[in-house]
Amino acid sequence: MRTTTENAQLALLLEVSGTPKPGNVDRVREYPDLRFEHFLAGAVGAREGLAMAADGAPVGAAFVRAVEGMSGQSGGNTQFGALLLVTPLVCAAADGALSPESADAVVDATTVEDAADFFRSFEHVEVAVDDPPASMEPLDVRRGAEAVPAVRERGITLGELMADSADRDGIAAEWTDGFPRTFAAAERLQSLDGPVTDRAATVYLDELASTVDTFVVTQHDRETAEEVRQRAAVVRDGDEDVEAFAEELVDREVNPGTTADVVAGALFVALERGMEV
Amino acid sequence: MRTTTENAQLALLLEVSGTPKPGNVDRVREYPDLRFEHFLAGAVGAREGLAMAADGAPVGAAFVRAVEGMSGQSGGNTQFGALLLVTPLVCAAADGALSPESADAVVDATTVEDAADFFRSFEHVEVAVDDPPASMEPLDVRRGAEAVPAVRERGITLGELMADSADRDGIAAEWTDGFPRTFAAAERLQSLDGPVTDRAATVYLDELASTVDTFVVTQHDRETAEEVRQRAAVVRDGDEDVEAFAEELVDREVNPGTTADVVAGALFVALERGMEV
Numbered sequence: 084m085r086t087t088t089e090n091a092q093l094a095l096l097l098e099v100s101g102t103p104k105p106g107n108v109d110r111v112r113e114y115p116d117l118r119f120e121h122f123l124a125g126a127v128g129a130r131e132g133l134a135m136a137a138d139g140a141p142v143g144a145a146f147v148r149a150v151e152g153m154s155g156q157s158g159g160n161t162q163f164g165a166l167l168l169v170t171p172l173v174c175a176a177a178d179g180a181l182s183p184e185s186a187d188a189v190v191d192a193t194t195v196e197d198a199a200d201f202f203r204s205f206e207h208v209e210v211a212v213d214d215p216p217a218s219m220e221p222l223d224v225r226r227g228a229e230a231v232p233a234v235r236e237r238g239i240t241l242g243e244l245m246a247d248s249a250d251r252d253g254i255a256a257e258w259t260d261g262f263p264r265t266f267a268a269a270e271r272l273q274s275l276d277g278p279v280t281d282r283a284a285t286v287y288l289d290e291l292a293s294t295v296d297t298f299v300v301t302q303h304d305r306e307t308a309e310e311v312r313q314r315a316a317v318v319r320d321g322d323e324d325v326e327a328f329a330e331e332l333v334d335r336e337v338n339p340g341t342t343a344d345v346v347a348g349a350l351f352v353a354l355e356r357g358m359e360v
Numbered sequence: 361m362r363t364t365t366e367n368a369q370l371a372l373l374l375e376v377s378g379t380p381k382p383g384n385v386d387r388v389r390e391y392p393d394l395r396f397e398h399f400l401a402g403a404v405g406a407r408e409g410l411a412m413a414a415d416g417a418p419v420g421a422a423f424v425r426a427v428e429g430m431s432g433q434s435g436g437n438t439q440f441g442a443l444l445l446v447t448p449l450v451c452a453a454a455d456g457a458l459s460p461e462s463a464d465a466v467v468d469a470t471t472v473e474d475a476a477d478f479f480r481s482f483e484h485v486e487v488a489v490d491d492p493p494a495s496m497e498p499l500d501v502r503r504g505a506e507a508v509p510a511v512r513e514r515g516i517t518l519g520e521l522m523a524d525s526a527d528r529d530g531i532a533a534e535w536t537d538g539f540p541r542t543f544a545a546a547e548r549l550q551s552l553d554g555p556v557t558d559r560a561a562t563v564y565l566d567e568l569a570s571t572v573d574t575f576v577v578t579q580h581d582r583e584t585a586e587e588v589r590q591r592a593a594v595v596r597d598g599d600e601d602v603e604a605f606a607e608e609l610v611d612r613e614v615n616p617g618t619t620a621d622v623v624a625g626a627l628f629v630a631l632e633r634g635m636e637v
Contacts, residue, residue, distance in 0.1 A: 085432055089404050096373070096400040100387075110377075110387040110396065119387065120557050123373040124637040127366050130407075155362055156637050280397050360401040360433050 087176045087355065091133040091169055094351035095126040095162055097360070098343060101283030103325050105291065105315065106299075106332035106339045110280075114333070121158025128152030129166055136173035142193060143200030143241055146170045150204040160208045164298070164344035167254050168265065169351050181355050183261035190242040190258050195234060197241035202230045213301050219247065253297040253341035257348070264294065268349035273358050279350075287346045288325065291315035296339035303337060311337060364453045364632065368410040368446055371628035372403040372439055374637070375620060378560035380602050382568065382592065383576075383609035383616045387557075391610070398435025405429030406443055413450035419470055420477030420518055423447045427481040437485045441575070441621035444531050445542065446628050458632050460538035467519040467535050472511060474518035479507045490578050496524065530574040530618035534625070541571065545626035549635060556627075556637050564623045565602065568592035573616035580614060588614060 085093065099122040102109040113119050132149025136142065149166045175185040205227040215223050221233035222244070234244075248255035257265055268286050275282040292315040299308035311332070317323045332338075354360070362370065376399040379386040390396050409426025413419065426443045452462040482504040492500050498510035499521070516524075525532035534542055545563050552559040569592035576585035588609070594600045609615075631637070 085401075085405065089407075093401055093404045096404065097397060100396060100400060118555055118557075119377060120374060120555060120637050123377060124362075124370055127370045127373065128362065130366075278395055278397060280395075360397050 085354065087137040087173055088130065088134040090354035091137070091173050091351050092126055092130045093360065094169060094347050094354055095129065095165055096123070097279055097283055097350050098165065098347040099123075099126075099161075101280045101287060101346070103329040104284055104287050104343065105318070105325065105329040106311070106337050107343045109284075112329060112333050114336075117158045117161070121156045122161045124156035125153040125158070125161035128155040129162060132166070133170070133173055136170050137177045139174075139177055141197055141200070142171050142174045142189060143197030145174065146197075147200040147204040147207075151207045154207040160210050162347070163204075163208055163210050164254050164340055165347035168257060168262075168344050168348040171258065172262065172265070172348060172351055176355050181352060183263070183266055187261045190245070193241035195238055195240055198234045198239055198244050199231045201241050201244065202226065202234060203228045211298070211301050213251065251297060251300070253294065254344055256297075257345070262348065264290065264345050265348040266352060268345055269352035269356065272349055272353040273356065279358065279360050283346055283350060286349060287342060288315060288319050290345055291339055291342045292319045294342070296341045298340035298342075299337055302340075307337060308339075311339060362631065364414040364450055365407065365411040367631035368414070368450050368628050369403055369407045370637065371446060371624050371631055372406065372442055373400070374556055374560055374627050375442065375624035376400075376403075376438075378557045378564060378623070380606040381561055381564050381620065382595070382602065382606040383588070383614050384620045386561075389606060389610050391613075394435045394438070398433045399438045401433035402430040402435070402438035405432040406439060409443070410447070410450055413447050414454045416451075416454055418474055418477070419448050419451045419466060420474030422451065423474075424477040424481040424484075428484045431484040437487050439624070440481075440485055440487050441531050441617055442624035445534060445539075445621050445625040448535065449539065449542070449625060449628055453632050458629060460540065460543055464538045467522070470518035472515055472517055475511045475516055475521050476508045478518050478521065479503065479511060480505045488575070488578050490528065528574060528577070530571070531621055533574075534622070539625065541567065541622050542625040543629060545622055546629035546633065549626055549630040550633065556635065560623055560627060563626060564619060565592060565596050567622055568616055568619045569596045571619070573618045575617035575619075576614055579617075584614060585616075588616060 100110050102111050108117055129149040129152050131152050132145050135148055136145035153162050171189045172186055174189045175181050205224050212224055222230055245255040245258035249259040271286050272282050295308045295312050299311055318325050318328045377387050379388050385394055406426040406429050408429050409422050412425055413422035430439050448466045449463055451466045452458050455462060482501050489501055499507055522532040522535035526536040548563050549559050572585045572589050576588055595602050595605045
């Protein structure tokens with residue numbers, strides 16, 4: 084019987100091991116400077132923060148510790164988004180039954196200090212982000228810990244901060260609405276048969292085909308992200324080869340990271356709900 | 361900066377991710393009932409026992425806990441041998457500098473209770489073993505916890521038990537002689553360049569070519585094990601294709617597990633000595 088912490092760590096490992104997972108690092112595709120082994124080391128290092136969440140630590144403190152540990156490898160940002168999605172779910176599981184409602188309760192209970200820790204997490208790793216709206220400029224995450232006074236002054240909680248970004252960030256959207264894609268994807272994972280990493284790859288493709296990946300919007304533009312969504316739908320329907328699509332996205336350096344993050348969250352939920360490995 | 365426990369867990373994950381690794385499960389080759397994901401779950405579950413070793417627990421108690429945790433997946437025996445090799449090294453690292461001498465000291469300090477725990481570990485997982493010599497029959501590991509009274513009666517320590525098997529078991533041989541292959545392979549890992557999982561695959565092939573794999577002897581026979589060693593040397597020298605060799609061994613279900621275990625141990629030593637990921 085795995086603990087909640089173990090399920091969270093295993094979810095990160097299973098996520099990166101699903102293949103093919105067009106555009107992202109997986110078991111058979113990697114980039115010269117961002118390799119499979121960096122994700123393994125990221126998952127190993129993240130565990131301590133996940134264990135804090137499972138032990139009842141505030142979501143912000145647990146998250147910043149997880150990111151710090153994740154960053155102890157030379158590949159850079161491996162699982163920042165996945166941890167941002169999984170950490171509140173671990174907090175919810177620690178409190179009792181994991182559900183959209185309990186996850187919502189964790190988000191509602193976040194504090195200004197959680198928001199400050201979220202900014203501090205950017206000290207540990209470089210994350211691709213868009214420029215914020217002008218009014219939010221003092222809260223540009225790229226300021227890292229320097230933004231903490233502005234966070235305190237505005238008295239904004241981590242939940243409120245996420246709500247402000249929900250229209251342009253897929254992870255923030257999950258935070259704001261009871262993690263709907265994550266829980267739906269978890270049900271889909273549990274409804275499928277076969278190796279878990281194959282199921283994760285299937286669900287990844289489904290998600291890629293159904294929702295524009297906001298990381299691709301940030302990394303490239305909305306047009307590219309919409310093209311990827313449409314192409315993923317064609318691939319999912321069997322009208323284009325998934326391996327060729329995977330090669331193409333890697334060549335174009337199109338990395339639908341938000342979609343992968345949702346699958347990581349879904350794997351955690353499914354493991355907590357008894358999915359066997 | 362990773363902790364000793366984190367390095368031990370990462371070593372298990374890096375080991376299974378090296379590819380091609382002829383005959384064993386790796387990132388691209390698996391068996392229907394023993395898959396890559398089982399090794400991920402095994403590494404996640406083993407961590408608690410490895411942490412006990414790093415915190416100064418007796419090697420037997422740490423090992424049995426690691427095996428129990430490793431077994432919490434449906435693939436069966438994933439990392440029993442690797443844990444048997446890595447656990448005393450973690451104990452040695454916990455005491456100070458990790459070296460053949462400090463590892464030897466851990467082995468010399470083992471007790472009858474460590475031997476009892478070793479037998480108890482077989483309660484958690486099915487491990488392929490040969491029949492013991494007639495005089496050792498009461499100490500057949502397949503008896504599991506039932507053998508504990510015989511262990512106590514004979515007053516045999518875990519170090520002594522390993523010495524008794526050193527001539528027919530590659531892991532026991534490491535225990536008995538200051539882990540010579542493990543430390544030499546660690547130096548080789550550190551001397552190579554490139555992705556760590558590629559280096560692990562290179563060292564695996566070197567080891568497979570240089571020393572008969574005792575797990576293959578147990579699983580098949582000495583003739584098969586010797587043939588595999590010779591073929592590995594041909595492959596290493598570039599006179600046969602490694603991918604074809606890997607396919608063939610998987611097809612024949614020839615699994616040089618002891619060689620993989622030595623690489624796992626070597627990865628741990630190299631990580632402790634500062635090898636970057």
